Amino acid sequence: MDDRTLVARAAAGSEHAFRELYRAYVRPVYWIAYGLLGDSGDAEDVAQETFVTAWRKLRGFELASDSLLPWLTTICRFQAANKVRSRRRDRDHTTDATIPEIAASSDVEQQVIDADLAERIAFAVDGLSPTDRDIFVLCAVEGLSYSAAAETLGIAHGAVRNRLSRIRTRLRTALTETTP
Template sequence: MTSDEEAFRRMVRGSEAAFAELFDRHSGAVYRYSWGLAESRDEVADIVQETFLVLWRRRKEIRLAGHSVLPWLLVCCRNTAYNHNRARRRSPAGELTEPKPGTHAWHRRVEQEQAVEELAWVREEIAALPDTERRLCDLCLIEGLSYDEAASALGISPSAARKRIQRARGKLRAAKTANL
């Protein structure tokens, strides 16, 4: 695990993996903090998501006060929660109704829930891969590096990188088949 400063520097350069690392490291604290600030428990996840979205969008403008991104995230979370609370007071929402089965909205909601479940499953399976294969997946799939660039970053040959990616794909296919 790298320090916040190092991950933050990589994120400023556009690394989505570094952003994911910071999210994994601090989302729990931001969630707990927003839980205490939100007037509606339904908005807690939205506040956390918006806080990290602001981190990503403003990453080139942010200056860390210390060695951690967490203080900045908590201040941003507080401001986001206050904005949500103000908006809620200005225009109270009507009652939400569940989409009716068979409607377009219902099908879209089911598809979204299935996509979220599958993404979580894929992330778990990738996390269970051996370290080099997992890192190759991160570099190629998340950061968008070519096999050659990823191989260079990991200090292995491009042919070894291709073989390891092929092996990882096979393991993911086998795991998916086993789960069906």
């Protein structure tokens, strides 16, 4: 089933449909969170909160594109920002703020840059064909080998290898064109 169908069913209350969406996107969401936070435990928490928030907000939600990933990325970014604020509050309450202000501001700047990059990648991936998007997710996000991805998708090993090469080139081009 495609994302649009799964989202509609999940919005109507289908836990099975939401579970399918979770399985499809938990790894990309985790890696986005990890990229923003740099801590696996916090990334797991943020990924979990992202899907809890998505489940709560799904009622009445209409998918504007073919993929749920851009919406989940946005939720993930907000959850990661909340986690950063929570860390900062905890640090401020448990220490005497020995970290220099410059380091804190550069951390925030890097998080903004990383979040922007993650959003641009998600947008570029969303523009791929469904097969190319599946190849990208399986190989680049989930780390499957060409053979495993080919078997999962029912296409030739060489097709996966060649298409992934073109996908990466297309994404690099799209990201360099949108870099300010």
